[in-house]
Amino acid sequence: MQDKIQYLKDEARKWPGATVEYREDWDCDYFGIEKKCFCMLGTNKAGDWVMTVKGDPAENELLREQYSDVVPGYYANKTHWNSFLLENSSFTEEQLALFLKKSYRLVLEKLPKKVQLKYQ
Numbered sequence: 001m002q003d004k005i006q007y008l009k010d011e012a013r014k015w016p017g018a019t020v021e022y023r024e025d026w027d028c029d030y031f032g033i034e035k036k037c038f039c040m041l042g043t044n045k046a047g048d049w050v051m052t053v054k055g056d057p058a059e060n061e062l063l064r065e066q067y068s069d070v071v072p073g074y075y076a077n078k079t080h081w082n083s084f085l086l087e088n089s090s091f092t093e094e095q096l097a098l099f100l101k102k103s104y105r106l107v108l109e110k111l112p113k114k115v116q117l118k119y120q
Contacts, residue, residue: 053103
């Protein structure tokens with residue numbers, strides 16, 4: 001599990017402006033760009049590893065219907081965020097990284113154009 005988590009952190013750090021920091025107050029790794037969250041990675045109350053990322057609302061719903069390891073965002077807006085249960089995930093590390101990258105892009109697109117230009 002630690003290899004998968006490290007892989008996701010390492011991938012995110014490659015993207016322009018992306019940061020990954022541990023947030024003690026949330027007890028999770030916080031992935032951000034310009035202080036805007038695009039992923040939270042930590043454990044839920046049951047102790048399961050969870051990656052919570054932003055996604056397209058329609059796609060989020062489809063993923064939840066098709067995969068038991070995709071659930072509404074843990075401590076997040078249930079429409080715009082999904083949580084991926086990582087322990088027995090049906091997704092490869094590379095696929096999870098694609099969901100993470102999509103979340104990064106969605107958050108970046110909401111930033112002011114002037115800020116977006118810094119990262120292109």
